Amino acid sequence: MWRRTGAIFRVPRSGRSPNSSAVGSASGTACGTSPLKSAEGFALDPRLARDTVPLGRGELSLLLLMNDARYPWFILVPERADVRELHELAPADQHMLLRESTALAGVLSQLFQPTALNVAKLGNLVPQLHIHHIARFEGDPAWPGPVWGQGPAQAYSADALSALRARLAPALAPHYKAG
Numbered sequence: 001m002w003r004r005t006g007a008i009f010r011v012p013r014s015g016r017s018p019n020s021s022a023v024g025s026a027s028g029t030a031c032g033t034s035p036l037k038s039a040e041g042f043a044l045d046p047r048l049a050r051d052t053v054p055l056g057r058g059e060l061s062l063l064l065l066m067n068d069a070r071y072p073w074f075i076l077v078p079e080r081a082d083v084r085e086l087h088e089l090a091p092a093d094q095h096m097l098l099r100e101s102t103a104l105a106g107v108l109s110q111l112f113q114p115t116a117l118n119v120a121k122l123g124n125l126v127p128q129l130h131i132h133h134i135a136r137f138e139g140d141p142a143w144p145g146p147v148w149g150q151g152p153a154q155a156y157s158a159d160a161l162s163a164l165r166a167r168l169a170p171a172l173a174p175h176y177k178a179g
Helices: 046-051 091-112 158-172
Strands: 003-005 008-010 052-057 061-066 073-078 116-120 131-136
Touching (some): 046 052, 091 116
Antiparallel strands (some): 003 008, 116 131
């Protein structure tokens, strides 16, 4: 997946579009049930569904992988209907989201050893509450600026996605249920 070259991990380019069926689809059942809708009225924003690959489910949140192989970029989405801001979550859910985010940050720090780990809630384009976790490296395509707006996403190949899932699975298993 990411190969360390100095302080940089390189990812082979796949040439596939972000929606390529070869890397999986958010409309499938990679998280057990469809991550698009739940019995509690939660529905994943269509843009997140289009741009990500589901990896698992925590007690509160979906764990998604941004389908852009240039960066180890993960997103937590609390499965709560009509929530846009952190303060709109119930206090117990706020604490659970912090625990899930902290656990994910620890896993990413351990596995990728990034120069910096960007954790952010923006919501300017996708209003649904979601938290980005992006492992950053000196010399990555956007360093030191933000990853947004840095050219088209480079989708994971099926092999690269499979290898990443295998690498992540043991570290994520204590915190997230895989599909």
